[in-house]
Amino acid sequence: MELSGRQQEIVEAAMQLISERSIQELTIKNLAARLGLTEAALYRHFRGKNDILVAMLEQFARRADAVRGTVLARDGAPIDLIGEIFLAHIRGFVQRPPMADVVFSEEIFRNDSTLAATVQRIMTTNTAAMLDLVSRGQKARQIRTDVHARLLTTMIIGTLRMLVTQWRMGGFAGDLARSGRDAWHGLRRMIAA
Amino acid sequence: MELSGRQQEIVEAAMQLISERSIQELTIKNLAARLGLTEAALYRHFRGKNDILVAMLEQFARRADAVRGTVLARDGAPIDLIGEIFLAHIRGFVQRPPMADVVFSEEIFRNDSTLAATVQRIMTTNTAAMLDLVSRGQKARQIRTDVHARLLTTMIIGTLRMLVTQWRMGGFAGDLARSGRDAWHGLRRMIAA
DNA sequence: GGTTAGTATGTGAACGTTTACTAACTGGAT
DNA sequence: ATCCAGTTAGTAAACGTTCACATACTAACC
Numbered sequence: 319m320e321l322s323g324r325q326q327e328i329v330e331a332a333m334q335l336i337s338e339r340s341i342q343e344l345t346i347k348n349l350a351a352r353l354g355l356t357e358a359a360l361y362r363h364f365r366g367k368n369d370i371l372v373a374m375l376e377q378f379a380r381r382a383d384a385v386r387g388t389v390l391a392r393d394g395a396p397i398d399l400i401g402e403i404f405l406a407h408i409r410g411f412v413q414r415p416p417m418a419d420v421v422f423s424e425e426i427f428r429n430d431s432t433l434a435a436t437v438q439r440i441m442t443t444n445t446a447a448m449l450d451l452v453s454r455g456q457k458a459r460q461i462r463t464d465v466h467a468r469l470l471t472t473m474i475i476g477t478l479r480m481l482v483t484q485w486r487m488g489g490f491a492g493d494l495a496r497s498g499r500d501a502w503h504g505l506r507r508m509i510a511a
Numbered sequence: 512m513e514l515s516g517r518q519q520e521i522v523e524a525a526m527q528l529i530s531e532r533s534i535q536e537l538t539i540k541n542l543a544a545r546l547g548l549t550e551a552a553l554y555r556h557f558r559g560k561n562d563i564l565v566a567m568l569e570q571f572a573r574r575a576d577a578v579r580g581t582v583l584a585r586d587g588a589p590i591d592l593i594g595e596i597f598l599a600h601i602r603g604f605v606q607r608p609p610m611a612d613v614v615f616s617e618e619i620f621r622n623d624s625t626l627a628a629t630v631q632r633i634m635t636t637n638t639a640a641m642l643d644l645v646s647r648g649q650k651a652r653q654i655r656t657d658v659h660a661r662l663l664t665t666m667i668i669g670t671l672r673m674l675v676t677q678w679r680m681g682g683f684a685g686d687l688a689r690s691g692r693d694a695w696h697g698l699r700r701m702i703a704a
Numbered sequence: 705g706g707t708t709a710g711t712a713t714g715t716g717a718a719c720g721t722t723t724a725c726t727a728a729c730t731g732g733a734t
Numbered sequence: 735a736t737c738c739a740g741t742t743a744g745t746a747a748a749c750g751t752t753c754a755c756a757t758a759c760t761a762a763c764c
Contacts, residue, residue: 324739340621342535346724358726359740367724423618424680428533438680445677465697469670472694473701476673477666484638484665487617487631501665504658508666508701517713539750548714551752555713560750 321373325363327353329373337416341426368430375436378421381410382440386447396455397510400448401502404478408498411482418486422479445471452509462511470509477501514566518556520546522566530609534619561623568629571614574603575633579640589648590703593641594695597671601691604675611679615672638664645702655704663702670694 321329331352335344346367350357364370385406389399411418420426427433449471455461461470481501485494514522524545528537539560543550557563578599582592604611613619620626642664648654654663674694678687 341618342622345722347722355739356741357724358742361725362739419618423616424676425534425616425618429535441680465700466693469694469697472673472677473666473670473698476669476671478669480665480669480672483617487634500659501662504662505666507658538748540748549716550750551716552714554751 321377322363325373328360328363328370329377332370332374333416333420336423336426337419341423368433371427371430371433372436374420375427375433375440378417379436379440382444385410386444390447395460396451396458397460397506400451400455400474401506403448403451404474404502404505405498407478408482408494411485412495415486415490418482418490422483445475448475455509456511459511461509465509474505474509477505514570515556518566521553521556521563522570525563525567526609526613529616529619530612534616561626564620564623564626565629567613568620568626568633571610572629572633575637578603579637583640588653589644589651590653590699593644593648593667594699596641596644597667597695597698598691600671601675601687604678605688608679608683611675611683615676638668641668648702649704652704654702658702667698667702670698 328349332344332349335348335352339348344367346357346360349370350360353360360370364373386403389402389406394402424434424437427437449467452461452467452470452474456463456467461467478501481497482494485492485497521542525537525542528541528545532541537560539550539553542563543553546553553563557566579596582595582599587595617627617630620630642660645654645660645663645667649656649660654660671694674690675687678685678690
């Protein structure tokens with residue numbers, strides 16, 4: 319589903335609301351107020367509140383796919399591609415901090431079972447892609463083989479998530495781009511063969 | 512604040528509600544229904560809904576402190592203590608799966624600023640304790656020093672959180688205790704000097 | 705031993721507010 | 735003339751909370 323300009327604005331505002339306050343404050347009333355509209359106006363653009371969250375999730379999925387796609391397009395050593403994906407995600411959060419508040423908060427989408435399923439699908443896809451790269455890195459003797467690829471994947475993604483979580487819990491203070499680079503350098507040193 | 516038997520039941524039920532459904536379904540009505548009480552009865556035990564969440568958080572804080580306390584009491588090599596803390600947390604989640612749904616979902620407590628502050632305090636305390644152990648491990652030449660202690664800490668906690676998140680997203684299927692042990696073995700191998 | 709007072713825990717019925725959402729109407733652009 | 739994007743003014747249901755009242759049990763006094 320392609321979003322109109324207004325729809326995009328609404329999704330954006332919803333994300334900001336969740337980011338600044340919480341999921342419980344994402345109400346039609348608050349959302350309309352933030353956009354300078356009446357509540358009824360929102361229903362011209364979305365069938366209901368849930369559809370707004372669906373659109374938000376679809377956007378996340380598209381972004382994640384895009385990041386993976388562009389990185390995997392240009393070829394390179396698996397371990398370097400892992401680093402590029404790692405840093406591309408970091409850049410994404412730096413550019414749009416509110417995303418950090420939403421994308422790693424699975425709780426937000428737990429209400430509706432189809433939303434929860436979509437969240438899991440995104441996560442599974444991301445993990446699978448990373449796992450594939452790690453395995454290829456091991457086969458190419460670039461990544462250590464004395465630790466299972468599955469665990470290495472969990473470590474890499476877990477570190478990324480933790481880094482972003484610490485950043486947002488601290489009110490987005492500090493240089494995430496820099497700590498992201500540092501983290502990847504350390505991570506690379508530890509997983510390299 | 513020490514909880515009465517009934518208060519403990521209420522907090523427990525609230526945790527289960529969040530776990531099985533979501534934070535948005537944690538309402539006084541649902542909570543009372545689950546306990547076989549009327550809504551008004553809950554106000555005999557807590558001043559309001561928020562106080563129930565406060566009690567829940569305090570319980571988490573106490574548990575985390577207890578885990579750290581008992582492990583740090585018996586002395587041993589820092590790297591072994593890290594492992595014991597890691598596995599003690601895993602055991603905690605295995606014993607009470609609903610905790611996994613709540614404890615790593617900071618979003619749940621974002622509504623109230625004092626709750627959010629408490630969440631951050633718990634997290635900071637845990638991180639600080641871990642960081643201290645890692646630093647001591649480095650000084651004792653048990654843990655590699657070519658990667659900053661801060662990053663090693665982020666990796667360890669990030670891996671733990673990711674492991675638990677994967678487990679709960681999969682409906683608590685699979686043997687978390689086992690994958691926890693495996694993870695720690697791999698982690699140990701990677702951080703050891 | 706029996707009355708009395710107090711405490712802890714419950715109920716049912718309301719409260720005012722907020723929730724997501726809808727129907728009917730309106731002005732402007734094509 | 736029609737559609738698009740907005741409005742005003744509602745809806746029923748759910749929200750957290752409070753109130754007056756009822757029950758069971760304990761402790762103290764006569």
